[in-house]
Amino acid sequence: MANLHSYVSNLRRTLEPHRPPRSRDNVLRREATGYVLAADPQSIDAVRFEQLMREGRRLLTAGTPRQACRTLERALALRRGCAHPEVSDYSLGAQVAARYEELWSLALESYWEARLAEPGDISVIAAELSALSTRFPTRERFHLLLMRALCSAGRRAEAIDTYHRARRVLADEYGIDPGEELQRLFQRVLCGEPTSGRGSSRFTSWTSDVSVSPAP
Known part of the structure; x- marks a missing residue:
């Protein structure tokens, strides 16, 4: 249990480096059933990536490759190595990682399609x-x-x-x-x-x- 508390404490410092000591935890909260991650979805790279990827593909289908290219470039810039390597050894984690790898490949294909449609x-x-x-x-x-x-x-x-x-x-x-x-x-x-x-x-x-x- 001591190790768990230590891990949580380190994680809180990483997630909220500027939070004053002994102040309320806004991101990683403790509730009756355990710990809850209450991050703003817009602060999560995976969420932002998927939103931008979908919007870029929509723009490409709509015949606006220049805007699609810019949007997809922003999506691809959010990638930092392989998706979720820390949980890929677990069944559910591997499924999530594989899904985001496929989404990244789709975004990359769409980006180069947009580039090819532009001067x-x-x-x-x-x-x-x-x-x-x-x-x-x-x-x-x-x-x-x-x-x-x-x-x-x-x-x-x-x-x-x-x-x-x-x-x-x-x-x-x-x-x-x-x-x-x-x-x-x-x-x-x-x-x-x-x-x-x-x-x-x-x-x-x-x-x-x-x-x-x-x-x-």
Whole structure:
């Protein structure tokens, strides 16, 4: 019990470093059933991140990529390492951590989709997307965005190579073919058709099809 009180005391000092000694605890309170964390939701990075991520994706779907990019950039800036590493060894903690990792990946995909829809150095964007498709080889969205960026830069052969690389990874990892959207894009690239890259209203239509489950 002494150890518990010591942990709580240290945690209170961390949460409220400027609280006067012996004053009422405003964040970590003791009640009849135990301790209650009563923090303002807006002071919790995970809450702010999810709000900004959802707003950024809404702006992207609404066809305002510049505002979406700014909002998603603010969301991504809240990340500090992996989600909840201190509780990832527990079942519920692992579920929460996995959920926020997925939300972060969705925010990152949406951010680069917004960047690609805005004016800018397409070669730099393609380089960033190439690194992301290597870092997350099983996330089809990064391969698709990279193909669009490469086509916008006039590098159609590299876009074709990107598709084949994604196909091999998915086959090796899961024994599956690329999804329909990636396959359709590949066919358009082969035929020299427009790939709905920069500035296209069709470019952001996918965001409305992706659901985000609420926190458990």
